Amino acid sequence: MAAKKGALAGRYRLLEPTGHRPGGTAWRAKDELLDRFVVVEQLPPGCPFDAAHSDRVRAKAIRDARVAVRLHHPHVLVVHDVFEHDLTPxxxxxxxxxxxxxxxxDRRGSLPPDRVAALGAQLASALAAAHxxxxxHRGFGPDKVLVTADGTAKITGFGPGTGGFPAPEVAAGASPGRPSDVYSLGATLYFALEGRVPGTAVPPRTRGPVLDALLDLLRPDPAARPSMGEAERVLTGLAVSRPLAAIPVRAARSRTRVLVTGTVLVVALGTAVTTHAALRRLTASRGLREFSARIR
Structure with a gap:
């Protein structure tokens, strides 16, 4: 199929804006060359008043995007292509x-611990593969995690170094490293579990092994944090393989109570009917004996 005029890079026809791509402007598009739908995201273009700075920013944005092209993992968003158009990457x-x-x-509130562990196991496996x-990743946070309706998570935004939940040492000016990604993962999962960022004076509402695992990822000393591979193993062991869209535990228990109550009522009603029938038979039998005695 030939490339089309008026399309970006001669092949990507923009259709409509789409969200869920922090750090840039994104559109759903049609790849006219390969006849498929994709998302085209505009990367940071740099400063128009400083040509040298703009060149460095564009080069870094393209370099970071190409890094993601190298990653082939089921929980990393697939990057098909990187290009420039009118000096914009x-x-x-x-x-x-x-x-x-x-x-x-934001829409559903904090997630149950087993869902957080399942989500964390997916994310840790992707980040472990990247490491x-x-x-x-350098900028990992809840806005860099895409979650489908069936609970599948995919990471996006490798390399920009902005946003997310930075580790304390990175916030203090140190260069990012593998332990800082571990901290950012822990902070992201803590946000999913508690509905707020860690490090505040408010104690966590939840208790149990999932919270303990996350607090282990959030240790202030980078050397005391587990590796991403160790985090993956712990979270996988705590995960329950259920989609995020499944019926909440409380709703399922309520439904169980309704079924049990209904069963008890049916049994009670059946018992009452049986007892009533027996009493009628007994009354009829007594009446028959009394009638027989009177006519003798």
């Missing part, structure tokens, strides 16, 4: 019907 990703974790928590390739 763009990345082309898969068209995933999903919202961000930040939006999910194995010497790739850091």
């Amino acid at each position: 763009y990345a082309v990703t898969e068209d995933l019907p999903a919202g961000t974790l930040a939006e999910l928590v 194995a390739e010497a790739i850091l």
Whole structure:
């Protein structure tokens, strides 16, 4: 199929704006060359008043986007292409019907511990794969996690170094490293579990092994934090394989109580009917004996 005129890079026809892509402007688009739908995201363009700075910003944005192209993992958003148009860098990703974790928590509130562990196991596996390739995320947070209706999570936004939940040492000016990604993962999952960022004076509402695992990721000393691979193993062990859209536990218990109550009522009603029938038979039998005695 030939590329089309008027399309970005000669092949991407923009359709409508789409959300869930922090750090830039994004559109749902049609790849006219490969006949598929994608998302085209505008990356930071730099400063128009400083050409040298703009060149550095554009080069970094493209370099960071190309890093994601190297990652082939089921929980990393697929990056198909990176290109420039009118001195503005763009990345082309898969068209995933999903919202961000930040939006999910804002809409539904904090998530149950087992769902948080399941989500964390997916994210830790992706970040562990990135660390194995010497790739850091640098800006990990709830707005960089896309979650589908069935609970599948995918990471986006590798490399920008902005936003997210930075580790204390990074916030203090140190260079990011693998432990800082571990901290950002822990902070993101804590946000999903508690509905707020860690480090405040408010104690956590939840208790149990999932919270303990997250607090382990949030240790102030980078050397005391587990590796991303260790985090993946712990969270996988705590995870329950259920979609985030499943019926909440409380609702399921309520439904169980209704079923049990209904069963008891049916049994009680059946017992009452049986007893009533027996009494009628007994009364009829006594009446028959009394009638027989009178006619003798």
